[in-house]
Amino acid sequence: MATGTTLDVPLLDRELTAPPLTPQQLIWRRFRKHRMALLGIIGFILLLAFIIAGSIIVTEKRANEVDPKGRLTGPTQTHWMGTDSTGRDLFARVIHGGQISLLVGILAVILSVSIGTVVGGVAAYYGGWVDALLMRFTEAMLSIPSLFLLIVLGKYFGKDVQSFEIFGRTFSGSVVIVILVIGLTSWMYLARIVRANVLSLKEMDYISVSKSLGASDVRIFFRHLIPNTMGAIIVASTLGLAGAILSEAYVSFLGLGVQPPTASWGNMLTQAQQFIQRGSWWMWVFPSSFIVFTILCINLVGDGLRDAFDPRSAKHV
Amino acid sequence: MWSYLARRAVQALFTLLIITVLCFILTRLSADPMAQYATSQRMSLEDKEALRERLGLNDPLPVQYLKWLGLALQGELGKSFFSKQPVALMISQRLPNTLVLMFTAEIITIAIALLLGIISAVRQYSLTDNIITAFSFMGYSMPIFFIALGLMLIFAVQFKAWGLPYLPTGADIWDKQDPKELLIHLILPVSCLVIIQTAGYARYVRTSMLEVLGLDYVRTARAKGLTSRVVLFKHALRNAALPLVTIVGLDIPYLIGGALVTESVYAWPGMGRLFWEYAQRGDFPVVLGILLIVSSAVVVFTILTDVVYTLVDPRIRLS
Numbered sequence: 001m002a003t004g005t006t007l008d009v010p011l012l013d014r015e016l017t018a019p020p021l022t023p024q025q026l027i028w029r030r031f032r033k034h035r036m037a038l039l040g041i042i043g044f045i046l047l048l049a050f051i052i053a054g055s056i057i058v059t060e061k062r063a064n065e066v067d068p069k070g071r072l073t074g075p076t077q078t079h080w081m082g083t084d085s086t087g088r089d090l091f092a093r094v095i096h097g098g099q100i101s102l103l104v105g106i107l108a109v110i111l112s113v114s115i116g117t118v119v120g121g122v123a124a125y126y127g128g129w130v131d132a133l134l135m136r137f138t139e140a141m142l143s144i145p146s147l148f149l150l151i152v153l154g155k156y157f158g159k160d161v162q163s164f165e166i167f168g169r170t171f172s173g174s175v176v177i178v179i180l181v182i183g184l185t186s187w188m189y190l191a192r193i194v195r196a197n198v199l200s201l202k203e204m205d206y207i208s209v210s211k212s213l214g215a216s217d218v219r220i221f222f223r224h225l226i227p228n229t230m231g232a233i234i235v236a237s238t239l240g241l242a243g244a245i246l247s248e249a250y251v252s253f254l255g256l257g258v259q260p261p262t263a264s265w266g267n268m269l270t271q272a273q274q275f276i277q278r279g280s281w282w283m284w285v286f287p288s289s290f291i292v293f294t295i296l297c298i299n300l301v302g303d304g305l306r307d308a309f310d311p312r313s314a315k316h317v
Numbered sequence: 318m319w320s321y322l323a324r325r326a327v328q329a330l331f332t333l334l335i336i337t338v339l340c341f342i343l344t345r346l347s348a349d350p351m352a353q354y355a356t357s358q359r360m361s362l363e364d365k366e367a368l369r370e371r372l373g374l375n376d377p378l379p380v381q382y383l384k385w386l387g388l389a390l391q392g393e394l395g396k397s398f399f400s401k402q403p404v405a406l407m408i409s410q411r412l413p414n415t416l417v418l419m420f421t422a423e424i425i426t427i428a429i430a431l432l433l434g435i436i437s438a439v440r441q442y443s444l445t446d447n448i449i450t451a452f453s454f455m456g457y458s459m460p461i462f463f464i465a466l467g468l469m470l471i472f473a474v475q476f477k478a479w480g481l482p483y484l485p486t487g488a489d490i491w492d493k494q495d496p497k498e499l500l501i502h503l504i505l506p507v508s509c510l511v512i513i514q515t516a517g518y519a520r521y522v523r524t525s526m527l528e529v530l531g532l533d534y535v536r537t538a539r540a541k542g543l544t545s546r547v548v549l550f551k552h553a554l555r556n557a558a559l560p561l562v563t564i565v566g567l568d569i570p571y572l573i574g575g576a577l578v579t580e581s582v583y584a585w586p587g588m589g590r591l592f593w594e595y596a597q598r599g600d601f602p603v604v605l606g607i608l609l610i611v612s613s614a615v616v617v618f619t620i621l622t623d624v625v626y627t628l629v630d631p632r633i634r635l636s
Contacts, residue, residue, distance in 0.1 A: 151596050
């Protein structure tokens with residue numbers, strides 16, 4: 001039909017001659033259409049900016065500074081979000097608590113995704129009694145209500161807690177324990193998803209070709225099987241991040257998690273509970289708004305990612 | 318079907334065995350039950366040693382586990398170290414309270430979720446749908462203590478301060494014979510649970526309703542000239558509610574465990590709070606007993622849900 005320079009080619013032909021979109025481009029296209037997910041990303045970036053900029057401007061020392069005279073005051077010019085029962089500035093604590101909550105969430109997700117991927121992958125790849133044993137174990141962990149499991153594990157690891165120093169900052173050892181506990185109790189769903197995916201993938205021709213070419217199990221696992229389940233893993237870890245931050249809030253709220261003076265959004269609310277009868281609304285409003293906002297943003301992004309990676313699930317939603 | 322059930326039962330037994338080992342190790346090692354006597358002046362070292370021996374705390378761990386398991390299989394969950402009462406008795410005292418709270422919340426949740434889900438699905442992408450979706454996303458993203466403390470602050474603390482009729486916060490002390498008192502104390506904790514749970518359920522109803530509404534038989538029903546109410550409730554809802562059976566079935570065993578945070582915030586004398594109180598003290602017979610009962614219920618109900626599902630949906634065969 002039309003010949004000449006590319007610009008002369010009618011639209012239809014250009015479309016036909018354009019190279020096909022890569023899977024990544026297709027995913028990005030679908031994700032872009034998800035307005036709520038984009039909103040979630042923007043919200044999350046704003047939150048990160050607030051916490052990072054905030055912790056540069058407001059020092060951690062200020063977040064832990066006790067002022068018995070100015071205790072339990074509502075928002076004022078000097079304390080924008082009021083003070084807690086020992087007179088610590090809540091604005092500074094929300095910033096540094098947010099740092100801890102996000103840090104705990106991210107590290108716990110990395111841990112749980114690693115465990116889930118390995119357990120699910122190994123179970124599916126080797127099959128037989130390995131599969132049976134690992135899946136029964138997964139099922140056992142899933143059968144114990146998650147909050148009960150968190151508490152029992154929290155008590156188990158929380159026997160002796162030591163503080164330690166990184167980058168000249170002292171962290172309560174409880175931070176590490178919370179990460180461990182959340183990571184160890186949240187890998188089960190991903191393990192099942194990865195197992196299901198690997199089970200169908202390992203029957204594919206290219207896997208038997210790799211095997212006959214002499215590829216090792218480890219190579220097949222990490223070069224072929226895992227990259228092909230990446231979509232599921234990315235979606236699960238995004239939604240898992242929301243879950244992990246919530247879990248941190250729950251555990252710390254119950255007093256088993258991050259220990260004061262180190263602030264976290266969860267343990268700030270423990271205090272709020274004790275003083276809510278006296279009407280100290282600011283102790284409740286600010287930390288919980290941050291939790292809800294964060295989880296909401298992450299869930300929106302996770303939802304968008306799920307639709308983008310698996311268009312079938314988005315059909316009606 | 319029967320061979321399938323037999324296979325599932327064997328798997329379930331194995332899972333339960335793993336659960337008991339896991340729970341036993343974690344609870345037994347997480348706290349020293351003798352810690353409450355550590356500072357006691359009245360007990361000599363010999364007394365403490367004798368007590369340890371009598372409670373069987375000096376046996377090797379596998380022996381302790383087998384002893385506990387043997388007794389548990391006979392329905393004997395041991396005695397609490399702290400209250401000295403049999404664990405089974407303590408649980409049976411708390412269980413009714415929890416069931417009242419949880420089942421009330423569950424029933425209201427299902428009713429509201431069905432309503433919201435159907436409205437959302439019928440008016441897809443309308444303003445109402447968007448508002449409901451937004452709220453269910455919010456509800457999905459909230460820790461329950463956010464709601465619990467918020468409701469407490471508004472309806473108990475502030476209402477009292479404003480001189481309005483206010484709701485009680487602590488459920489510990491009330492006249493157990495008076496049903497009106499029970500209702501008043503139920504309002505706040507039930508509202509929390511409903512707000513949090515409705516979000517997920519409503520989302521689910523909406524999705525499955527939309528799926529069914531797009532099917533040919535619904536179009537046929539409409540084409541026959543049936544009223545939209547009949548199409549919606551007699552044709553669509555029946556099939557759309559099927560997946561809900563699974564969700565509710567899988568959630569029921571967790572109702573037994575109670576709502577730990579809600580019960581703690583509102584001082585509701587239920588299972589969740591019992592667990593939390595005794596977990597803090599390291600009283601492992603109580604903690605183990607609750608864990609065993611709740612997780613066994615979860616395992617059993619998973620199988621039951623599968624069976625019930627084949628009964629309500631004959632298209633599905635277990636194999």
